[in-house]
Amino acid sequence: MGLKDNLLRLSDYVYVLSENTVKGQRVPVYFYLSDKLFEHLEEDAIRQAANAATLPGVEKAIYVMPDVHVGYGFPVGGVMGVNTDEGVISPGSIGYDINCGVRLIATHLSEERIKPIRQELMKEILSKVPAGVGSTGRLKLSKEQLKEVAIKGARWAVEHGFGLEEDLLHIESSGTLANADPDKVSNFAYERGSEELGTVGSGNHFVEVQTVDEIYDEQIAKRLGLGKGQITIMVHSGSRGFGHQVCVDYLKVAKDALEKYRIEIPDMQLACMPFKSKEGQDYFKAMNAAANYAFANRQILGFITADVIRRFLGISWEELGYRVIYDLAHNIGKIEKYTIDGKDKELLIHRKGATRAFPPYNPDVPPAYRDIGQPVLIPGDVGRYSFLLVGTHKSMEISFGSACHGAGRLMSRTKAKEYVKREGIEKVLEGLVVVARGKGTVMEEVPQAYKDVTEVVRVVHELGIAKLVARFKPLGTLKG
């Protein structure tokens, strides 16, 4: 008898773990899954979500997206809203990769032009765009310079020649989060971050050249300037060692503060501090600083990748038609307002492997997209489709304005490596163009190691928390 047996199926895509199923559980936990994805649901992921439901100040419900898997303390794919007056902030429930996120860039190029030369083009991207664990970029920034990055985010990158002013109009929070304080970030984080700005990283992070492969909503796609056979660039990356160190530093602060604030938690990995406490505010300000680093990172990566393509083809920026469609986080904590039981409340929404999906006419949706809803970007894994959706009103009712973020692992990294060694890399990656400096990450990230992102996105669409607009097929992928 595990927790999975306690899940109640409410409808085709909704399961609930009622409140008080586990000791101290304050709110129910909703799982958004198809029958197929329910089979993959791990007992430990349920346990982690239920544990989070015991945290002080947690409101309404914990929501778990269809791409759920076990994480550090809180499951990847989890959404938690905590009252900013009485509640806590939990670094582990935001994740080690603060502002891990996705950027989508449109071009005027056509699939016919790129497909025949994709192998050579990807080699060029490999030689110019740094990727991999510990990889360093073309920038080496002093602590003072990084402090500026931490305050300005994507704006810093634009001011230093990486992109256009108008790019900023098409990024979540304009690519600059206001509540950042660079003085709350440790010297070690500045050391680790000094040479990593403008680098991809490892794991499922990538830079990809894609083609628009399928349109689900003609009207919205047209508004976004997207049509079949059009070339796009997608960037999936985060705050690298800088954000990682912020998380490490404040997990320690949180553990040390548990006794001081008399917080009892069922799992040390959920170490947290009152949001309004000095420790909580320090972490929040450091987290926003790291999130700004990540916005700057994707701004640089997207722009230099576009520039490599432009130079490779020997064309002008005008002919390339570089245009940022959107950029947003899927590992972050944000202050948002919700009405719960008729009361207006301010919540700190923890999204860990979950993407904001705000509806049309929400003031946080950029003016350019106000009437169609906020773009939601779902990166595929190697060789798999990626997706563009838009947020809906329903997400505000049943998921704190959130949707999924990707696919989620099926095989462990070790298992994936064994599988690739058994089958052979050529057979596993049949027909895919994947470039990387080393083989290790590619072996760990083969498509077979992941759940099917198409199924994940289908659940989100059917449930109505985001609406499908377009699908993107990879022509070439740069991995770490």
Add this chain to the structure above:
DNA sequence: ATGTGC
């Protein structure tokens, strides 16, 4: 995710 793993 991560100057990757007890």
